[in-house]
Amino acid sequence: MSVTTEFTSVEAQAIAAKKAAKVLSQLSTAEKNEVLHVLADALEKKTNVILEANQLDLDTGRAKGYDAAYMDRLALSKERISEFAEGLRQVATLEDPTGKILSSWTLANGLLVEKVSVPLGVIGMIYEARPNVTVDATGLALKSGNSIVLKGGSSALSSNQAIVQVMHEALDHTLVPKEAVQFIASTTREATQQLFTMKEHIDVLIPRGGASLINAVVNQATIPVLETGVGNCHLYIDVEADVDKALNILINAKTDRPAVCNALETAIIHKDWLIKNKSHLVDIFNKHGITVHGDEMAQTYIPNAVPATEKDWANEYLSLDLAIKTVNNVEEAIDHIETYGTKHSEAIVTENKETAKKFMSLVDASALYHNASTRFTDGGALGFGAEIGISTQKLHARGPMGLPALTTVKFIMSGNGQIR
Template sequence: MTFLKENVDIQSQASIAKKASKKVGILSTEDKNRALYILAEHLEAGYESILEANKVDLQKGQEAGYTPAFMDRLTLTKERIFDFAEGLRQVAGLEDPTDQVISDWTLENGLQVKKVTVPLGVIGMIYEARPNVTVDATGLALKSGNAIILKGGSSAIHTNQAIVDVIQYALEHTKIPKEAVQFIASTDREATQPLFTMKKYIDVLIPRGGASLIHTVVKHATVPVLETGVGNCHVYIDSEADVDKALPILVNAKTDRPAVCNAAETVLIQKDWLLEHKDALVKTLQEHSITVHGDEQTLSVIPNAVPAGEDDWANEYLSLHIAMKIVDHVHEAIEHIEQYGTKHSEAIITENQETADLFMKLVDASSLYHNASTRFTDGGVLGFGAEIGISTQKLHARGPMGLQALTTVKFLMTGNGQIR
C-alpha cells in the first residue's frame, strides 16, 4: 500500500517541476513517444496495485455516502486501467504539437520571421474524483513538452497516489525526468490554495470538476486559468425532427453515461412534434427509467412527471433525471439555452437544414450537434487520444482540449545584422 505524505511543500514541488519542464521541452518527439509507451506498459503491469488502492477509496466513498454518479467516476477496473494505457499509446501516435511552424515570412529588410508552437511550461491540474485524469493529463502534458503538477480530490487520494507511483517509476526508464510529474499528496483542501498564485513556477491552471471547484479557481487564481465547465447540455427536438432519430439520440445523450459532463440534462421539445409523437416518447422514457422534471405542458402529457422549479433548468443532474420544456419554435429553444446553458454541448434534431443552420450559428457553446448525440464531446472520441478537459471559455482553447491546447507560440526572428 502507498503511504501518503501529508506534509507537502508545494512551492518546492512547483520549483522542481519548473526545472524539469526545461528538460522535457527540448526532448525529441521520439524520446517523448518512447516514454509514453513505457508508461503504458507499466500501468498495465501495475494494475493490481492501483486497484488495491482504489478499493480503499471506494470503501471510504461508500462510508461517506457518495452518490452513484460520483462512485462511477471514482471506480476503476482492470479494463479501465488498460484503456488508460491504450490512451497513452494513442497520444504517442499523434503529431507532436510543438516546433510546428504556423507561419513564416521575410521583411523587406531581409529579417526572417517564424511563428512556432512551444510548450506552455508547467501545468497545474486541479481535479475531482476521476483517476483517469491523472493518466490522461500526464500523457498530454508530457507529449506536448510540459511538466505537470497534479492535485486530485481527497476522494481518490490513494488511487491517484498509486497511479503516480507507477508513472514516476516508469519515467526512471525514460529520458523524461520523473520530477516532471508532481503529485500533491494531501487531502487538505487548503493545500490547493498556493497553486492559485504561483505565477513564478506555474504557467496555467486547469480545474476539472464540479461548479464549486471551477468557480473557486477562477475567482481566486492569479495564474492564468483554462476554464473547464459543467455540462448543462440540451437536446432540442424540432417540429421537423425524425422520430426514429430523435428518440435514440435522446436516450443515448441521457443514459449512455449519465454521470459525465456531456450527458444531456434538458430536452426542449417543439409542441407540435410532442403532440404527434407523445406515445412513443412516453414509452421510450419509461423503458429507460428516465424521470422527467417538466413545465406545465409537460406535466399534462408525460405520466409521473414532477414539476420543474427554476433550479431544474440549470441543474446538472448526472443521473437518470432530465428537465423537459415544451417550446413553440427554435427561437424559444435558443433563448432557453442562452439563459441556462453552460456553453458546453448542445444538439438540435431536425430534418430542416435551414433551422439547423440557424441553431448552429446562434447557439453559443463549444460543441454543437445536428442530428447526433452530445456524448461525442470527448477528446478520445474526436481523435485527440485523450483530453485534459473541455473548455467552455473562448480565449486560447475551446471545447475538448488535446495536445494543441497545451502549447503557446513564439516568434523567432533571424537576421544578418539588421537594426531598427
Template structure:
C-alpha cells in the same frame, strides 16, 4: 517549505529539460508509462477499490461512483489513449507562420510548451493519466491535485507513472501529485505565479468558479455541462429517442451528458409520452414543465432551479416550446456554452440552430456524448473549454502549447522610428 511549493519547484526545473526533448524521447516515455500501467494494474485496481468503498460508505450516488470506479476495461482505455497520443503529431516546434522583412530579417512563429501545468480536478482518476499523457507529449511538466475521494487511486497511478519514467529521458520530477487534502493546498497552487504557468480546473461548477475567482495564475477554464437537446417538429421519433437516451444514460455523471430536453409542441403531442416512458423504464428521474406533465402524469414538476442544474445523475428535465426561437433563447439563458444539439430532418432549421447557438460544440442529429477528446481523435483531452480565449471545446495537444517568435538575422540593427515599448 510546503509540499506544494517543493513539488512545484521540482516540476519547474523539469520543464526546462522537457522543452528540448525530441518527439521520439517523449513517445518512448509515453510507451513506458503505458507498459507500467499494464504491469501494475492489480495495484491500481486495489487502490481504487478503497476509494470506491469509501464512496459507498459516504453515500455517493451511483453515477458519481461510476465516475470514480476503475475497471480492467477502463485501464485498457487509458493505455489505448497513451498509445494513440504516441501516433499523433507533436505540435511542439511547429512553425505556425513565417515571413521575411524587406531588410532580410527572418521571423517565425513557433509552438512551444506552456511550461508547468497545474491540474485541480475531482473524482475521475482517469484524468491523472490523460492529463499526464497530454502534458508530457507537449513538453509540459504536471502538478496534479485530485480530490480526496480518489486519493488512493491517484497516488497509485502517479507512482506507476513515475516508475515508468525511470528508464526514459523524461525526468521523473516532471509529474507530481499534491497529496495534501487540505483546502489550503489548492489555494497555494492558485498563487504560485513564479512556478506554475497555467491552472486547469476540471470538475463541478463550484470547483471551476472557485479556481477562476481565486487564481492569480492564468486559468484555462473548463466549464460545467448544462447540455441541451432540442427536438424539432421535423425530427424522426426513433432517432430522437435513441439520441436522448444515449445522451442521458450512457454515462450520466459526465459533463457531456444531456441535462435538459426542449421539445417542439407538435412533436410533443405525437411522441413525447413514449419517450418519457422509455426514460422512466431506464431509471431516469424525469422532471418537466406543466405542458410536459399534462402528457405524462408521472413526471415531476420542474422548478426554475432545474433549468440551471448540472445533475450529473440519472435526472433529466423537459420543456415544451413553440418554436426554434424559443428553444435557442432558453439555451442562451441557461446553457453553459458546452454542448448543444438539435434533432431534425429539416436542413434549414438545423443550420439556423447551428449558427445561432453559442457553444463550444453544436450538434445536428447526434448525441452530445461525442464532445470528448478521444472521440475527436485527440487521443485524450485535458478538459472541455467553454471559454473563447486560446482554447475552446475538447483540449488536446495543440491547446497545451503557446508560441514564441524566432528571429534570424545577419547583423541587423534597428534604426530610429516609432517603438512599441
C-alpha cells in the same frame, strides 16, 4: 505537518517541475512517444496495485454516502485502466504540436520572422473524483513537452497516489525525469490555495470538476486559468425531427453514461412533436428508468412527470433525471439555452436545414450537433486521444482540449546584423 512546511513542500514540487520542463522541451517526438508507451505498459502491468488502492477510495466513498454518479466517476476497473493506458498509446500516435513553424515572413530589411509552437512549460491541474484524469493529463502534458503538477480530490487520494507511483517507477527507466510529474498529496485548503498562486513556477492552471471547484479556481487564482465548464447540455427536438433519430439520440445522450459532463440534462421539445410522439417518449422513459422533470405541458402528456422548478433548468443532474421544456419554435429553444446553458454541448434534431442552420449560428457553445448525440464532445471520440478537459471559455482554447491547447508560441527572428 505545519502550514509552513506544507507550503514549502508544494513550492518545492513546482520548482522541481519547472526544472524538469527544460529537459522535456529538448526531447524529440520519438523520445516522448517512447515514454508514453512505457507508462501505458506499466499501468497495465500494475493494474492490481491500482485497483487495490481504488478499492480503499470506494470503501471510503460508500461510508461517506457518495451518490451513484460520484461513485461511478471514482470507480476504476481492469477495463478502465486498459482504456486510459490505450489513451496514452493513442496520444503517442498523434502529431507533435511543438516545434512547428506556424507562419513565417521576411521583412524588407531581410530579417526572417518565424512564429513557432512551443510548450506552455508547467501545467497545474486541479480536479475531483476521476482518477483517469491523472493519466490523461499526464500523457497530454508529456507529449506536448510540459511538466505537470497534479492536485486531485481527497476522495481519490489512494487511487491517484498509486497511479503516480507506478508512473514514477516507469519514468526512472526513460529520458523524462520523474519530477516532470508532481502529485500534491495534501488535502488541506492551504495547499490548494498555494497552488493557485505560484505564478512564478506554474504557467497555467486547469480546473476540472464541478461548478464550485471551477469557480473557486477562476476567482482565486493568480495564475492564468484554462477554464473548463460544467455540462448542462440540451437537445432540441424540432417539429420536423425524424422520430427514430430523435429517440435514439435522446436515449444515447441521456443513458449511455449519465454521470459525465457531455450527457443530456434537458430535452427541449417542440409542443406539436411532443403531442404526436408522446407514447414513444413514455415508452423509452419507462424502459430506461428516466425520471422526467417537466413543465406544465410535459406533465400533461408524460405520466409520472414531476413539476420542473427553476433549479431544474439549470441543473447538471449527472443521473437518470431529465428536464423537459416544451416550446413553440426554434427561437424559444435558443432563448432557453441562452438563459440556462453552460456553453458546453448543445444539439438539435431536425430535417429542416434552415432551422438547423439558425440553431448552429445563434447558439453559443463550444460544441454543437445537428442530428447527433452530445456524447461526442470528448477528446478520444473526436480523435484527439486523451483530453485534458473541455473548455467553455473563448480565449486560447475552446471545446475538448487536446495537444494543441497545451502549447503557446515564440517569435524567432534570424538576421545578418540588422539594427533598428
